[in-house]
């Protein structure tokens with residue numbers, strides 16, 4: 001599965017030590033995702049910077065089928081802006097777009113990441129089993 005797939009698994013293992021806040025801003029979101037555990041903080045930082053690099057280079061995303069929102073995001077990877085700033089305990093990101101559908105997509109993905117953090121791996125499995133109809 002490779003290094004990135006294993007980072008994602010470890011993020012799930014640390015999910016109850018990760019906290020996250022998402023704020024809607026004009027055109028998108030601002031999200032802060034952090035962990036008081038230094039290992040958790042490092043995992044968040046390396047996950048997001050690697051995923052952003054993959055989007056920039058149009059490289060495949062590991063485990064993409066497990067996300068309801070990512071397939072659309074990678075197709076639109078040049079149609080929204082991503083900014084990343086490391087914090088002492090994790091990462092702050094700003095994602096914005098002009099197009100209203102893109103803005104919705106950004107916010108949907110942010111909500112999915114929040115569910116991953118709050119509920120860990122099971123929500124992902126459930127969602128995958130029942131599809132993403134709702």
Ligand code: HEM
Nearest residue numbers: 011012015031033048051061063064067093110113116117
């Ligand atoms: C506990 C599990 C996870 C955590 C804590 C996490 C954390 C994050 C964070 C903080 C971001 C930046 C965007 C934002 O803050 O809204 C992000 C983006 C991303 N994540 Fe994850 N993630 C998790 C699971 C996953 C999984 C399962 C996948 C792959 C299926 C994945 C792939 C990506 C990709 C491709 C991006 C870049 C897309 C974008 O925001 O533009 N992540 N993740």
